[in-house]
Amino acid sequence: MENDRNRWTARLVLPGLILFSLLMTVLLSFTTPMQNLKLGVTDQLFELRGPIPIQDSSVVIVAISQQADQEIPQKYPWPTDLYANLVNNLDEAGVRAIGFDVIFDKTDNYSLSNDSAFAEAIMQSKKVILGASVQSEGQGRGQGSSSQITRFVRPHQLLRQANENPLGLVRTYNDLDSAIRKYILSTSYNGERYLSLGLEVLKLFKNIAPEEVSGTPDSFKLGPFEIPWYSNNLMAINYFGGPGTFPRYSFENVIDDSTVILASEDSSFQTNTFSDPYYGLKQSGVFEDKIVLVGATMPELNDLHSTPFAPQDAMPGVEMHANAIQTILSGKYIHHISPWFNLTLIVLLITLVAWAGRRYSGLGGFMTYFSLGILVVALTIFEFLEFRFILDVISMLIALTVGYVTTQSYEYVIEQREKRRLRNLFSSYVSPTVVEEMVESNKEPELGGDEVYMTAFFSDIQSFSAFSEKLPAKTLVKLINEYLSAMTDILTTHGGTLDKYIGDAIVAFFGAPVPQEDHAYKACVVSQLMQLKLDELRRKWRSEGEKWPEIVHYMRNRIGINTGKMVTGNMGSESRFNYTMMGDNVNLAARCESGAKQFGVYTMVTADTKREAEAHGNRCVFRYLDRIVVKGKTEPVDVYEIMGLREHMSDTQFACKQKFEQAIEVYKRQKWDKAIALFEESRELEFYVPNEKSFIHTNPSLVYLDRCKTMKKNPPPADWNGVYVMKSK
Template sequence: MMKNNFVRAFLLTLLTLLIVRVLSHYTWAQNLEASTFDLRQLFFAPPTKASDDIVMVWLDEATMQSLAYRSPIPRDFLAQLTEQITKAQPKVIGYDIFFKDPSFEDADRALAKSLSETNAYVVVPRRENGEVDTLLPLFENVVKGVGLADLPFNPFDAILREAQFSFHTQGGERSSFAAKLYEVATGNDALEMVSDLSLFPKFGPLQWTPLSDQKRTKVRFAGPPSTPGDAKNVFKVYSAKLVAMGLVPAAWLKDKIILIGAGYDDLKDAFLTPYYAKHTGYQRMNGVEYHANVLSSLLTKQFYYEAAPVHIYIFLALLAFLLLYASLSFQLWKTAFTGLLLVGSYIFLVIIAFRSRGILLPVISPLLCSVTSLGLGMSFRAMTEGKQKRWIRGVFSHYVPPQVVDQMMSNPDLVKLGGEERYVTSFFSDIASFTTISEKLDPTTLVKFLNEYLSRMNEILFRYGATIDKYEGDAIIAFFNAPLDIEAHENKAVRAALEIQTASKAMTNEWKEKTGRDIVTRIGLNTGPAVVGNMGSESRFDYTAIGDTINLASRLEGTNKFYGTRVMFSETTERALSSEIIRRPVDRVRVKGKTKPILLYEAMGMRDVAEKFGTAMRSYVDAFNSFEKRYLTQAETLIASVLQKFPDDGPSLDLKKRIDRAIAEPAWDLVTDLMSK
């Protein structure tokens, strides 16, 4: 069964991966995955330090209110702002403002003059349909470089989560605004840097990279959106009005990368980020601050890392296989527990990996994988087990108690129907002198008698957990501890045999007038290994047991008539019995075909029997033990005292005969040969 489930789990794993791959390409799945990134960024973001080299100069509301008009931003003011920043000797100035259309000629010339006098600056045209907008020729002749201001929004929720460092245009590859600033400030290519795997973590065979397969990276925001004048801002932010007036010390701007951009109240250049939500209190993030976060990641080499798709699919395959194997092999609650444990552990790992290392593990695809795996596994098991359970009920409902059938159906894997060796207690019974009884009854009455007798005995056996092998006329063949384990099956077998004796006496009272005889049930029990399973032809078979253990129980049932006993069992059964069951040794016998003698016992009843026999029971056992030790004179005296009180006791009479024989035949080994049943 385990091997079959292994193969089934492997095949269903392939189907699961195919389904997950298809589902993962749907927009809703991608949006859900993006939302999990938002939650992680909002609640579990790893400590991220903003680069100290970045300073933002905002055209904030105070600045805008001080200007003659708001749009376009007066270029003579921008010229004044640029001159003041240039005096502070910054490393590079980046304008998140596009100078495409002309304004007042004097103002345009003033700005062009101030731009030409600064050491380096970058302005940002935008890309539309693959074409890059051009700057006003007046400015294009004086700038040192340009970077694209394109923002890789999620097309479905318009949230900015990613950064792209290079864009394909009709004129070739062009750097993004943040990438161009990085290149001017450091002399290095941004895309080459993030593509250099040697700079990033590697755990065993897993290489983590900040770049996705689309050559994008999730933005590792240094913090929530800034607010003018807030000391908690992760970046240094100054009002353009104050900078232009020379009120910001030059030392605060020296050797810094200055980003100039809009930040006023009615700004359209503000965007949704993972921080934006009604319950967080955070507002949209200005475009210039988004660029600052991307640039900060490049400068500090702080990124979020992702595994290669092949590694993710290897993990999904392992997860799917484990869940499928569990759903095919375990009970429902164990499968559910395994699923919850695996998924819960993985979610915990997702949070820890993100918080401690900035590693982005997928969430939705593993959840889809888990649900699909459990769904496929449960469905397959329901289809196969439904057929198996119907077969089990049909086959076993006549053999074993209903509660055992229910247990087998709840977990069919407990049962090995193809054949196995089990340690069982075998049960054989028949009615003494049944031939004589049957001759006194007409066929209809005989059938009624047998049905009533077998029904009563069957009910008792089922109550103690027996499996009915078969009925042969008046004989009942059964065994305990198969197909399922039964605790203390030896005790239950003997107790069932004793209760059958009580039931036989009750039937005697009801049927003696018709049968003319007492209903005496003789029972043989033996415990040991036996082969159990479905045996027979392809068209007809029974769940049965075979082996020496079964054969000896049959012999012991017939042996009762030689000793005048009702319930006989072997020493292997006796060793496991509790003290509540009163028994006594009967004889040591040698079965035909075997050389090793077997000690036989009689089950006399429960504790109340000891009171009935009193000291005679102790005398009988002492007599038997003396006989075994060849203390024959002592044995003879003891058994004589027993027979004085119970002159018709079968085992005592037989022991007396064996004592006499041992006295007459000193060479006898004291073992009785059972040559017939």
């Protein structure tokens, strides 16, 4: 039997190693350093491939350059009649589509007539795509597309009305390292879909009708083009080279005809770079049947970005549009490995290296690991150079490394060791039953927390400072240890989790780390069992005579309980942490414990705790106390006293509860005289009678008698809702 068990255990080792290595590989692959490394590898593949010649490219760039800013008399932003001149000249040169990587969202600084001229040129041309951008809060044009959309930046109304063509989005998508490797194909805003500048220009260039634009699960269809998705609304850009790869002409040269005088010219000497009949740009045919993209290359305009061929913010944004358009026109798309195929390769590599590590000696396992690593790198380079296919080489190398290290360092006893560590970690503050349940369910909390609906429990000894003054340190420690041991045994036996001791205080909770349906009920029952145990301890201490001073004979504790959503988990550092709770509802439980003193009760709970407890049992007898706003809060809560366990309650206590709650109803109706009479009756039935010797100073009936008498003399406002604001904790 033992041998059979060992054989089955041995067979499970390899699957366990593979599963563990796979999990670690996935976790490591999604860390920020690894993500950045993957992006860097992609750039290295482009560098290894080098630029691709584009002599026959249909894309030409007109640059808003520093040279143009020096030649044009006005400094940027230039009068928009210059753009009118640009559009007219490009029309004459036979251009087929003009895309502006500029957003004309403001009117001309010089004259409205300039905008009118620009609008007229756009209307006459019918070949212009104006730029727009969907921007997010705090986002410039260089931000990614994942944050919340807040506004749509577009050309002003005069230009929009003049242009029959749709707007093209110039928004960019930044990877984790802020470089741009993906191109946004479309974005939805206010229920409408807007295509990118590149796609709108291609539509115009190829006369693609709107109905020929659609998306499928695998690709984005644009007329004859099927663009493979990288992910939702993104395509991978195949960069054909670095800055300056596409033909580029400075803005001033394209507008330089007989109507324009540049800074280097005067009225007696003009070169007319564009319109000269012998060597002008119009005559040369450089724009004929082309796509012309107009965009900034001046560093001052902050439209320079990092790309695989321009790692230090060197490529103008307009050239990214050019590369995206050229990618689509050439059909030379970049393909990325699918997540499922990538996962299959990772599992295969882990299996091979784990099997080899267990099958062969240390050297044989290392040689397998090293050889597979070389093969993965070689395959990655080959796939990109031959098929423009990018493998996730970093994840595969991580898989090999994790699989190799895990296999070499694995010990079979780790499973039992982890269980022992878990028991040791929690056995000091969680019941053995809960520990065993956690071990069997593998629910060991990691550093961090989860929001859990549970019950917080606070307990504190009444007037503890008096004990500290009357008892020597060693005697005080012995007393507190005996008290805390008895209380903690009750807590853990009934499924509670000890958070911490704060001096004489006990902080605990029910419902975590293992969920409990009846956490509130258990907390309430435990509070009364603690009160009964403390009564037993008091009798014991009295029986021991002079061993304990008289103050010990009257030791009492107060308990506060609240139920609600709280954050629970391991809080602290990676090397040292505490399984604890935090949140607003935790603070409310603490306020219930301290606030119980004002009512002269020893267990005070919130309405949420009462409701949850009564849904799972009826051992506890609750008495309504008040609707209060605790110190540090603004919202009122109903609070209740747990008078005791039903089986231990006397007829007098039940009568007190009934009479007290009748008085409360009269009190809420502001019938002060009748309320006083009823509270006088309930006072005679109260279990706790004020006695300085036993530290009992008041009880709920006395509290309300004083309050009714005060309100009778100074009635509350007409809109009083019965809420009492606590002035102290």
